[in-house]
Amino acid sequence: xxxxIAQKGTKDILPAESYRxxxxxxxxxxxVARFGYKEIRLPTFEATELFRRGVGETTDVVGKEMxxxxxxxxxxxxxxxxGTAAVVRAALEHGLLAEALPLRAYYLQSCFRYEKPQSxxxxxxxxLGIELFGAAGPAADVQVIATGAACLESVGxxxxxxxLNSIGCPNCRPKYHDALRSYFxxxxxxxxxxxxxxxxxxxxxxxxxxxxxCAAVAKGAPLMREFLCDDCKAHHTAVKEGLDNxxxxxxxxxxxxxxLDYYTRTVFEFxxxxxxxxxxxxxxxxxxxxxxxxxxxxxxxxxxxxGIERLLMVLxxxxxxxxxxxxxxxxLCSMGTQAALLAERVAAALRATGxxxxxxxxGRGLKxxxxxxxxxxxxxxxxxxxxxxxxxxxxxxxxxxxxECEILLTALQRDGLAAAEKQxx
RNA sequence: GUGGGUGUAGUUCAGUUGGUAGAGCACCAGAUUGUGGUUCUGGGUGUCGUGGGUUCGAGCCCCAUCACCCACCCCA
Numbered sequence: 001x002x003x004x005i006a007q008k009g010t011k012d013i014l015p016a017e018s019y020r021x022x023x024x025x026x027x028x029x030x031x032v033a034r035f036g037y038k039e040i041r042l043p044t045f046e047a048t049e050l051f052r053r054g055v056g057e058t059t060d061v062v063g064k065e066m067x068x069x070x071x072x073x074x075x076x077x078x079x080x081x082x083g084t085a086a087v088v089r090a091a092l093e094h095g096l097l098a099e100a101l102p103l104r105a106y107y108l109q110s111c112f113r114y115e116k117p118q119s120x121x122x123x124x125x126x127x128l129g130i131e132l133f134g135a136a137g138p139a140a141d142v143q144v145i146a147t148g149a150a151c152l153e154s155v156g157x158x159x160x161x162x163x164l165n166s167i168g169c170p171n172c173r174p175k176y177h178d179a180l181r182s183y184f185x186x187x188x189x190x191x192x193x194x195x196x197x198x199x200x201x202x203x204x205x206x207x208x209x210x211x212x213x214c215a216a217v218a219k220g221a222p223l224m225r226e227f228l229c230d231d232c233k234a235h236h237t238a239v240k241e242g243l244d245n246x247x248x249x250x251x252x253x254x255x256x257x258x259x260l261d262y263y264t265r266t267v268f269e270f271x272x273x274x275x276x277x278x279x280x281x282x283x284x285x286x287x288x289x290x291x292x293x294x295x296x297x298x299x300x301x302x303x304x305x306x307g308i309e310r311l312l313m314v315l316x317x318x319x320x321x322x323x324x325x326x327x328x329x330x331x332l333c334s335m336g337t338q339a340a341l342l343a344e345r346v347a348a349a350l351r352a353t354g355x356x357x358x359x360x361x362x363g364r365g366l367k368x369x370x371x372x373x374x375x376x377x378x379x380x381x382x383x384x385x386x387x388x389x390x391x392x393x394x395x396x397x398x399x400x401x402x403x404e405c406e407i408l409l410t411a412l413q414r415d416g417l418a419a420a421e422k423q424x425x
Numbered sequence: 426g427u428g429g430g431u432g433u434a435g436u437u438c439a440g441u442u443g444g445u446a447g448a449g450c451a452c453c454a455g456a457u458u459g460u461g462g463u464u465c466u467g468g469g470u471g472u473c474g475u476g477g478g479u480u481c482g483a484g485c486c487c488c489a490u491c492a493c494c495c496a497c498c499c500c501a
Contacts, residue, residue: 005492005493008492008493059499060498060499060500061499061500064426064499065499065500082500082501111501113499113500113501115498115499115500116426116427116498117493117494118494118495118496118497119494119495119496120500120501121499121500121501122501125500125501126501127501128501129501194497194498197498198498202499205498205499210497258500260500269501277495277496277497278500278501280500280501281501282501283500283501304501305500305501306501307500307501308501309501310501311501333459333460335459365458366458366459366460367455367459367460367461368453368454369460369461370460370461370462371461371462372461373460373461374461374462375461375462378461381460381461383459383460385459386459387459395460397460397461399461399462402460402461402462404460
């Protein structure tokens with residue numbers, strides 16, 4: 001029979017490595033909780049229309065990267081390519097924006113994009129996202145960015161740089177885009193082919209093209225900050241002052257462009273400064289027009305998405321030590337049928353006290369059982385045979401140093417390992 | 426969608442000018458049948474990605490195809 005393998009761009013998280021995920025997920029959850037975020041759990045698929053309207057028809061994500069299909073009822077369904085649009089949908093559907101604001105919600109979920117996989121880019125990837133609704137002022141931007149920084153710090157990430165930009169609002173951005181287009185149009189023959197395409201679709205992207213010729217042209221290009229309206233300018237300044245106020249370092253990067261249409265004003269990325277081409281571990285920004293676009297009353301919003309796979313890559317690259325995986329508390333070796341039954345009774349009692357207790361299920365001899373116990377890292381072992389069945393007492397062995405002590409099985413079953421551990425002190 | 430790279434054991438890899446395949450690690454069994462780590466002995470667990478072609482003979486040469494990796498685009 002031919003083997004079936006995992007689908008392109010998907011990844012198995014195996015038993016030996018899942019604790020790494022559990023660890024960083026736990027840290028991220030407790031961090032966002034300190035900022036007031038509660039978890040929101042939403043469906044994996046939504047009406048395609050939600051993303052067309054929310055994310056934007058012209059974006060790459062909607063244009064060519066969505067997992068879209070018709071279900072048996074003829075509905076157009078899409079696996080979520082990002083988290084924000086669905087949070088807005090749910091908030092409107094359940095009237096959450098009519099409650100006391102701000103509303104804060106976080107999610108930890110997989111998203112799906114039909115892309116060609118490479119390092120740090122999968123078709124199914126996992127992200128932590130937070131969304132804050134109702135606060136229009138710069139303090140909200142600062143706090144959301146601070147939440148991202150705290151998340152990264154909580155898992156031990158060091159070498160990331162916060163990059164900040166303002167892409168303006170519907171009042172001032174079009175003027176800038178026009179200025180940019182006309183500038184680059186006047187240098188058309190100096191641009192690479194990719195940038196000639198970008199000129200219409202996304203002229204901002206030309207600003208950080210790696211092609212030397214494009215880069216030279218880009219140096220003389222107008223910058224967004226010269227075109228920001230007074231309100232956007234004041235907002236941007238206040239965000240920077242707010243970051244200074246709480247000691248969060250940033251660099252301004254006028255080339256940051258978020259690929260989703262809903263962003264306004266503040267956009268930011270936490271970029272890893274080490275290996276790997278996909279350096280953005282966290283990206284987000286303000287989206288003041290999104291709620292209205294999805295049928296709600298005008299409500300400001302801001303949030304970010306943090307890629308868990310990329311976070312793990314960064315931790316790997318930095319050599320951050322994660323706490324070790326759990327090991328069994330005790331392995332009960334047994335010899336013979338009666339002893340095996342006794343081992344199961346003892347193990348059951350120990351588990352009831354909270355221990356991780358293991359017994360032999362492979363029918364191994366004593367020595368292989370000991371080897372196995374050692375291999376899985378059991379802290380204690382105990383050998384049960386005919387004499388232990390007869391006496392009701394056995395030797396408990398501490399694997400780290402081989403020390404042994406005699407213990408009554410009834411006491412062990414009643415008090416668990418805690419009682420036995422005292423005898424080693 | 427564009428470009429580059431790689432496919433041999435569970436895994437990391439070696440394999441000469443073409444002669445039906447090897448090592449380390451891992452795994453299993455054992456070293457006088459009641460005690461792990463170290464050591465020793467034994468065990469290959471394989472459709473050489475797949476399908477064709479050339480050849481007396483292909484892991485190796487040719488063609489096709491698939492998969493994976495990496496980069497661009499874009500994004501988390």
